[in-house]
Amino acid sequence: MADTFHASPSACPACVAAPAAAALAERAAPKEARLMLSLPTAHCALCMTTVEQGLAKLPGVHDARVNLTLKRVAVAADPDVTAEDLIGALDRLGYEAHELDPGALGATATDKAGREYLMRLGVAGFAMMNIMLLSVAVWSGAEGATRELFQWISAAIALPTVVFSAQPFFRNALAALRAGRLGMDVPISLAILLATALSLYETAVGGGHTYFDAAVALTFFLLAGRYLDHRTRAVARSAAEELAALEVPRATKLVDGAEAVVPIAELGLGDLVRVRPGARLPADGVVIEGASELDRSLLTGESLPVWTGPGAPVSAGEVNLTGPLTVRVTAAGRDSSLHRMAELVAVAESARNRYTSLADRAARIYAPGVHILAFATFLVWLWLSAGNLHLALNIGVAVLIITCPCALGLAVPAVVTAASGRLFRQGLLIKDGTALERMAEVDTVVFDKTGTLTLGAPEPVDLASHTAADVALAAALAASSSHPLARALAAAAAAAGVAPAAVEELHELPGYGVEGWHQGRRVRLGRADWVGVQPLAMTATYLDRGQGAPEPFAFIDHLRPGAAEAVAGLKAQGLAIRLISGDGAAAVAELAGRLGIADWTAGALPAEKAAAVAELARQGRRVLMVGDGLNDTAALTAAHVSVSPASALDAARVASDIVLLGQDLAPIAVATGVARKAVRRIKENFGVSALYNLVAVPLAMIGIATPLMAALAMSASSITVSLNALRLR
Amino acid sequence: MTVLAYLIPISLILGGIGLGAFLWTLNANQYDDPQGNASRILRPDYDEHPKS
Numbered sequence: 001m002a003d004t005f006h007a008s009p010s011a012c013p014a015c016v017a018a019p020a021a022a023a024l025a026e027r028a029a030p031k032e033a034r035l036m037l038s039l040p041t042a043h044c045a046l047c048m049t050t051v052e053q054g055l056a057k058l059p060g061v062h063d064a065r066v067n068l069t070l071k072r073v074a075v076a077a078d079p080d081v082t083a084e085d086l087i088g089a090l091d092r093l094g095y096e097a098h099e100l101d102p103g104a105l106g107a108t109a110t111d112k113a114g115r116e117y118l119m120r121l122g123v124a125g126f127a128m129m130n131i132m133l134l135s136v137a138v139w140s141g142a143e144g145a146t147r148e149l150f151q152w153i154s155a156a157i158a159l160p161t162v163v164f165s166a167q168p169f170f171r172n173a174l175a176a177l178r179a180g181r182l183g184m185d186v187p188i189s190l191a192i193l194l195a196t197a198l199s200l201y202e203t204a205v206g207g208g209h210t211y212f213d214a215a216v217a218l219t220f221f222l223l224a225g226r227y228l229d230h231r232t233r234a235v236a237r238s239a240a241e242e243l244a245a246l247e248v249p250r251a252t253k254l255v256d257g258a259e260a261v262v263p264i265a266e267l268g269l270g271d272l273v274r275v276r277p278g279a280r281l282p283a284d285g286v287v288i289e290g291a292s293e294l295d296r297s298l299l300t301g302e303s304l305p306v307w308t309g310p311g312a313p314v315s316a317g318e319v320n321l322t323g324p325l326t327v328r329v330t331a332a333g334r335d336s337s338l339h340r341m342a343e344l345v346a347v348a349e350s351a352r353n354r355y356t357s358l359a360d361r362a363a364r365i366y367a368p369g370v371h372i373l374a375f376a377t378f379l380v381w382l383w384l385s386a387g388n389l390h391l392a393l394n395i396g397v398a399v400l401i402i403t404c405p406c407a408l409g410l411a412v413p414a415v416v417t418a419a420s421g422r423l424f425r426q427g428l429l430i431k432d433g434t435a436l437e438r439m440a441e442v443d444t445v446v447f448d449k450t451g452t453l454t455l456g457a458p459e460p461v462d463l464a465s466h467t468a469a470d471v472a473l474a475a476a477l478a479a480s481s482s483h484p485l486a487r488a489l490a491a492a493a494a495a496a497g498v499a500p501a502a503v504e505e506l507h508e509l510p511g512y513g514v515e516g517w518h519q520g521r522r523v524r525l526g527r528a529d530w531v532g533v534q535p536l537a538m539t540a541t542y543l544d545r546g547q548g549a550p551e552p553f554a555f556i557d558h559l560r561p562g563a564a565e566a567v568a569g570l571k572a573q574g575l576a577i578r579l580i581s582g583d584g585a586a587a588v589a590e591l592a593g594r595l596g597i598a599d600w601t602a603g604a605l606p607a608e609k610a611a612a613v614a615e616l617a618r619q620g621r622r623v624l625m626v627g628d629g630l631n632d633t634a635a636l637t638a639a640h641v642s643v644s645p646a647s648a649l650d651a652a653r654v655a656s657d658i659v660l661l662g663q664d665l666a667p668i669a670v671a672t673g674v675a676r677k678a679v680r681r682i683k684e685n686f687g688v689s690a691l692y693n694l695v696a697v698p699l700a701m702i703g704i705a706t707p708l709m710a711a712l713a714m715s716a717s718s719i720t721v722s723l724n725a726l727r728l729r
Numbered sequence: 730m731t732v733l734a735y736l737i738p739i740s741l742i743l744g745g746i747g748l749g750a751f752l753w754t755l756n757a758n759q760y761d762d763p764q765g766n767a768s769r770i771l772r773p774d775y776d777e778h779p780k781s
Contacts, residue, residue: 068765
């Protein structure tokens, strides 16, 4: 790694060799590019074939392989093939795709911990089956030397298995004991160790019951639960990590007129920063040079771009749209508005950690209960049998083995795996294990507007109401700009089959619009005050034809697909719906009316959003927050459970429990239903394992439990619990 | 009962082979995409030249 690092040429001569730039240049110039894309809508064999063959046909692509389980495609291609090319090609094939960070992927592709669990599980399974075979012979009446031989062979298999496979439990139990707690792992470890030790003693003296099969079966079933639990989390974590944009936190700093790429953390007060169109502002500051428009939607929820010029204050996180800006930094790092937002999140985060999952609550009752029960049984039998330590110990251990939480260990992970698998197929990624439980308790849903209920991408309304000549002229002007409104207009005109008119001497005035000459007249497309009209109350751009009054082109931010279904579905489940947006009242009212949301707030600042959510929580409501912007981040964290779309800003996705992988919002309504069902299943599972214990424990306590009964109770309850969980799929 | 002297080692060895095979598939990344593999097997593309 170090060699290639030094050998790599810097991407641009002007770049001072900052580590980030060098690393980027190195990443950008491998012999073969390995690209990774997320495919949230791929679900069948046909999708796989279409995507693989479609991508393989592209020039420069060597190989494409779809992973249907993770809904990803790995592409090997020439270094000049970019993710944008592939995303465009997939879009034409009808598949939505997002780029994933290959660096983050390298760390998660081989899930080492998961593989370790599987290996231990495999060994435990092998040992369990072999010991079970031998045990069946003993249970069905093998006597004398045969019985002894079988017990010795069982011991020979069980001992190494327990040492190898049960290690995770021993480690966790040790850690729990050191911290002075009694987790689930302490009774588990104790049961496994005591069962093995007692059985070994019985084998050595000969004649008694051995529990080798129970010790190993216990390990196997509990490992299965742990593995499921781990896999749910690992899949969610890796996908969420990889969804993070390939956005390196860098800024272009001006040092004596030369540009240097530096990490944002190294920016100081008074530094000059160059911000190109399309880039995000790295720090708070004041514009020194240049004019442009800023997209503040992620920060404040405003859907209209805001004009900026020399002297205007700007905040970190805003996106520069049209012209290059030079900004003097007034607050960086700790003091910037971005960081203040992060602090809001931290405060809200600490409030959330208080949630105790159902499994924890069960463990809290269970762990001391089991120990007291087993110890009491031991003492009572010691007293009854007038000091027969061997007998008392035997019965005490039998109680410990029979109560051991096989089914309890599977009860939650099996259900969560089934439920998150089902939601994943719908395009929802559960990031947090307890998110489903919290989701089931929700009674109020708070939506953000821009980028959540709407797509955050404006589209021209009613092009047909303009004359074809106007549209052709506007399209010609719009085509030369990268402003989102202009791009949307040009795309819509092209889609309507309008050929752009001939316009000469096109040039863009950053922050104002585009100007050119058409049939001897000066024509303009841009801001209202620039073309000389009063602005309309809605998002619009204005066309000055050089004659007559300028013509407005109005835009509308389209509803996200499934938004109406999601709102209707949540309402049908009896949940209260609120809309809290940072956007202007007119836009919010219009959208609320369209979706039938009666309770809406406009112009809310980030802190006000979080406060509104916290206020709802104080009233005893359980809030589901759905949002995508930086301004929603604090509210997302303050909420009982939160959802953000994949297009959301990194910080918002990190703060939320559930990520929507596709464009569609409708799965949210499905998710609340599935969550409630999942919690019902978990509680049923607790009931089932309690029921088995209720039958088996008294038998163990009066001393008539046999290893066969322990094995039956353990397997039967584990299988019942798993089957019950599968009903969710 | 001397037959047990053969049968028990045989059963253990057979089981051990199974375990070894499992560990091999595990290390060969064969559980990375169960759903994709289930679909892939139905495709005729690789019938002649299997692809890893």
